[in-house]
Amino acid sequence: MALKIPRPVIPTLIALSLLGGWEWMVRSGQVNEVLIPAPTQILEWFLWAIFDKSAFEAGRYLEALSKGELLPATWVTMRRLFIGFAIGAAFGIPLGALCARVRWVRDTLGVLALGLQTLPSVCWVPLALLWFGIREEAVLFVVVMGTMWAVVIAVQESVLNVPPLYLRAAQTMGSTGWHLWTRVIFPAALPGVLSGMKQGWAFAWRSLMAAEIFVVILTGFGLGSLLNAGRELLRMDQVMGVMAVVMLVGLLADLVLFSPVESWLRRSRGLER
Amino acid sequence: MSTPLDKPTAPSALTLRNVTKRFEGAAGQVTALEDISLDVREGEFLAVVGPSGCGKSTLLSLLAGLEHTNEGEIRIGDAPVVAPGRDRLVMFQQDALFPWLNALENVLFGLRLKPDLSDADRLESARYYLNLVGLGNKEKARPHELSGGMRQRVALARSLAPNPRVLLMDEPFSALDALTREQLYGDIQEIFTKRKKTIVLVTHNIREAVCLGDRVVLFSPNPGRVQQVFDVDLPRPRRMNDPTLAALASEVTSALSSHLAK
Numbered sequence: 001m002a003l004k005i006p007r008p009v010i011p012t013l014i015a016l017s018l019l020g021g022w023e024w025m026v027r028s029g030q031v032n033e034v035l036i037p038a039p040t041q042i043l044e045w046f047l048w049a050i051f052d053k054s055a056f057e058a059g060r061y062l063e064a065l066s067k068g069e070l071l072p073a074t075w076v077t078m079r080r081l082f083i084g085f086a087i088g089a090a091f092g093i094p095l096g097a098l099c100a101r102v103r104w105v106r107d108t109l110g111v112l113a114l115g116l117q118t119l120p121s122v123c124w125v126p127l128a129l130l131w132f133g134i135r136e137e138a139v140l141f142v143v144v145m146g147t148m149w150a151v152v153i154a155v156q157e158s159v160l161n162v163p164p165l166y167l168r169a170a171q172t173m174g175s176t177g178w179h180l181w182t183r184v185i186f187p188a189a190l191p192g193v194l195s196g197m198k199q200g201w202a203f204a205w206r207s208l209m210a211a212e213i214f215v216v217i218l219t220g221f222g223l224g225s226l227l228n229a230g231r232e233l234l235r236m237d238q239v240m241g242v243m244a245v246v247m248l249v250g251l252l253a254d255l256v257l258f259s260p261v262e263s264w265l266r267r268s269r270g271l272e273r
Numbered sequence: 274m275s276t277p278l279d280k281p282t283a284p285s286a287l288t289l290r291n292v293t294k295r296f297e298g299a300a301g302q303v304t305a306l307e308d309i310s311l312d313v314r315e316g317e318f319l320a321v322v323g324p325s326g327c328g329k330s331t332l333l334s335l336l337a338g339l340e341h342t343n344e345g346e347i348r349i350g351d352a353p354v355v356a357p358g359r360d361r362l363v364m365f366q367q368d369a370l371f372p373w374l375n376a377l378e379n380v381l382f383g384l385r386l387k388p389d390l391s392d393a394d395r396l397e398s399a400r401y402y403l404n405l406v407g408l409g410n411k412e413k414a415r416p417h418e419l420s421g422g423m424r425q426r427v428a429l430a431r432s433l434a435p436n437p438r439v440l441l442m443d444e445p446f447s448a449l450d451a452l453t454r455e456q457l458y459g460d461i462q463e464i465f466t467k468r469k470k471t472i473v474l475v476t477h478n479i480r481e482a483v484c485l486g487d488r489v490v491l492f493s494p495n496p497g498r499v500q501q502v503f504d505v506d507l508p509r510p511r512r513m514n515d516p517t518l519a520a521l522a523s524e525v526t527s528a529l530s531s532h533l534a535k
Contacts, residue, residue: 165367166371168363168365169363169369171339172337173362174383179386187373269372269415269417270372270415270418
């Protein structure tokens, strides 16, 4: 009888052996640790980025936590992301609906949105700096530009794809105008709108990193700035550590924000069992 | 068995006078319906039957107010039909239930749009009609959890609940299996006898038309015209495999094929 191995075992073993190999390559000097630090060195950076080293070693743990630079930087970045994303979605959803509803808006704003959506939003940085100065608004502007157009396009498409049958059925029952929008079109378009928001979120995240690496904004030291500081100090443990944090935050957002809503939507409409 | 169209014996629920409907297609103008005059009596079950492309679905959209005539006039009672209205509710070929609402909420949808009702009345009415179609125990079920036949039953309850003057049915049985269809024929006839509704059914199934209709209007295609009208004086409830019904159905069929052969 074959032994049944639990599914996580093999990937864990592979990951551990890869990490072990990496560690060994660095420690034995086969790879220059300035170029590629060992996993344990990155872990160490994590520890002292979360806790301030001297305060921690003196046993003042709370102070060490408050003086560590990683958590405040993550907080700054997350706040920018949420505010920028919220503004982008708040404008993007109604604009997308308008594009779907009014033909000439679709032919103008809709086309523009399609074009601007393909523009990497880091391209907005020079203009944003000129318009807003080296301030928080400049970063937010770049994030909004990254989010909004993707949301506009997604909302427009999903509203246009609402099955006409739903509209006809609702209209015969006397639903028009605002009622039709809020009770039929929006719920019917919701899955598409949600995936548009998800895409907008991914774009916002990328724009923000680019903006933070590009310009150090004095009003807040975010993850991008931390990564860039690592570059300037030639601290690749810091650079790779921040990259890991950026990845983790992205995954976490997907896991906590979008996946539950998405799977609830799919389950409740029978798209998935 | 045929009667002249223009002599209604009872007050009309729906009146069509010289209705013509054209569409702009890729291959130029298509006349879907030409010079249709029809009267649907109050409390009558009218079945419109014909091959595909005879404009029967267009007719239903016109009656529902979802499309507009090019020529002629449609009236419900004394009022001209210009837009969709709660006095004419439609059952579509696909059930058109909203997947984000459960069965009860779907039935409530139309009721909630009806003013002058308390929420308690609406709920009571929705439950009454769900029970009437035999789905009282499925209130909380989402459309995807119901079978095709059950979904059409919910759709039926949804169109009956706001108590429309006329119920319009656009081939609502065509996507169902034969067994479920038979059951629904029974249900519809029972409700029709109980509730005294005016019903217009559009179908390409001649047997179905003869089984359900008080009158069967045969349409011919290209352009859609009324070819012949048959009275069906059979007692209800009728069964699909009743021999008299089968004989009448074959009479309609031969009328249709003789026309198509021309």
